[in-house]
Amino acid sequence: MYDLNRVKSLLQQRRPGHSLPQALYNDADIFDFDMAAIFLRSWLMVGFEVELPDPGSYLSLTIGKSPVVILRDRDGIIRGFHNSCRHRGAQICATGRGKAARLVCPYHQWTYDLAGRLVYAGRMPETFDRTPHSLGPIHVETVAGTIYICLAAEPPPFDAFRDKLTPLLAVHDLRHAKLAFESTLVEKANWKLVMENGRECYHCVAGHPELSRSFPTGAKAHFEPDEAGQVDRFNDRMARAGLPVGPVEGEWWQAIRFPLNEGYVSLSVDGRPLVAKPMCPAEGGDIGSLRWAVEPNNFNHALGDHTFMFTALPVGPEETIVTAKWLVHQDAVEGVDYDLAALTHLWTQTNLQDRDLAENNQRGVHSIGYRPGPYSDDAESLARRFVDWYCSQSARFIDAHA
Ligand code: FES
Ligand SMILES: [Fe+2]
Structure with a gap:
């Protein structure tokens, strides 16, 4: 587990306009920090709408240690979910691209519709309420045929990106x-x-x-x-x-x-x-x-x-x-x-x-x-802009969690 004070100190060591201190490029704790501070908080481009041609077409990938699935639902809307079963957590859709009318967990066959609702859970008591066991949603946006996801509870603002990129793309x-x-x-x-x-x-x-x-x-x-x-x-x-x-x-x-x-x-x-x-x-x-x-x-x-x-x-x-x-x-x-x-x-x-x-x-x-x-x-x-952005995002994360 990363130590925020250590990351803060490494970031403070960085000289403006220079590459990063060594540990930021090779340390296992820093990797965990990067996943939490950067990859679980940013908009990530994952592909193109044409990769999901039909209802039930899905794309399954893993961000850090979190499997996610992006799919087209019955109304043609592209949605994203945590690809982790609400029974005991198994990964539901195998990594890669596929198509399914419903998402069936390979472990005990709990079954979800394309809106993420749990629609089948065998051998559970009659009183079992499926409603609170829907798949956890993630944020999804599209721009002129391209798809972006964000795993943060509150993603960074997206509208300016869409508004500016659309006429170009x-x-x-x-x-x-x-x-x-x-x-x-x-x-x-x-x-x-x-x-x-x-x-x-x-x-x-x-x-x-x-x-x-x-x-x-x-x-x-x-x-x-x-x-x-x-x-x-x-x-x-x-x-x-x-x-x-x-x-x-x-x-x-x-x-x-x-x-x-x-x-x-x-x-x-x-x-x-x-x-x-x-x-x-x-x-x-x-x-x-x-x-x-x-x-x-x-x-x-x-x-x-x-x-x-x-x-x-x-x-x-x-x-x-x-x-x-x-x-x-x-x-x-x-x-x-x-x-x-x-x-x-x-x-x-x-x-x-x-x-x-x-x-x-x-x-x-x-x-x-x-x-x-x-x-x-x-x-x-x-390259400098990228590293500056990384440092400022990291500092912001540390401030928010201090
Ligand atoms: S973990 Fe998915 S059905 Fe049991
Ligand atoms: Fe190159």
Whole structure:
């Protein structure tokens, strides 16, 4: 169990603009603190509405040590529940994706409807009242086809995020997409090292030769107008096409549409689209990338031809599961409109390279010679933003529980 005074002292040791003290990257108690202070309190992006096509379709995953299930109910509404039986607590839905008319606990078959109500409990006395034994609900929100959950009793405000992201994202028509591929990767690194790495492109030129062809690796946080005028020209072109570019941001989220490198219409190795049928037909799909990112553990790129999602779920102090998802237009046919290996190549390579970087970072952070070092304002402002956010959330949690 974590000691709040110890965490407070570690946070106080942090020098502004520097990476974190060692224990915050490798300590088992700090991991428990992170789950309580960050993952059980924040909005987390978990996927897309099209992953739950029918009543009873569900997605089951575990946040920290808490299994949750997100499902579509009989009215088409997406709901979330603690995936823990109200009898003796067994996990009800197996981890992964599935479909069920009712949720039946595998232990003693207590059965819940899609609204979470207990509808069957065998061999209980006639006087047994099922009503107070519904599944515990969790908060669920959707934005333009994307799904977010929060396990806190009182989640952070969500409306500003929805209001600002919707006009940027709606044109990608994610409610008429399909999941083309999903991958998971286990990284032997603390989740914060995984996310710091995912929030900067300082390492991209050396670390990601494929991604660096299309991705503007030298860009600053908000893709400020550049000397060559590329950003201005892109923004003018998007304005004429009626596509907002942002940037927009709140405490725990950001979004911006930015231009890819000259000659690249997708995040692809050769610059050409990876999917013949676009998700957003404006400008022939040549619309740069809409990047949106949600603290603590997610970023996404919506391009003209496909959408990519990255989330990192911590499972231990030095173990993190990275889930990647690729979406294409629902009518795009594999083998006709896209080649699956080609579609997934760039981010598969990039994720493997990032895994190696994060694991190598973790090894070095273990050193008795490790000292927190400074972030580059030019190249790592979003990594610093992430760490600053982590520290302020943690401090807020400690104050609230002191
Ligand atoms: S624990 Fe679920 S039915 Fe017994
Ligand atoms: Fe990377």
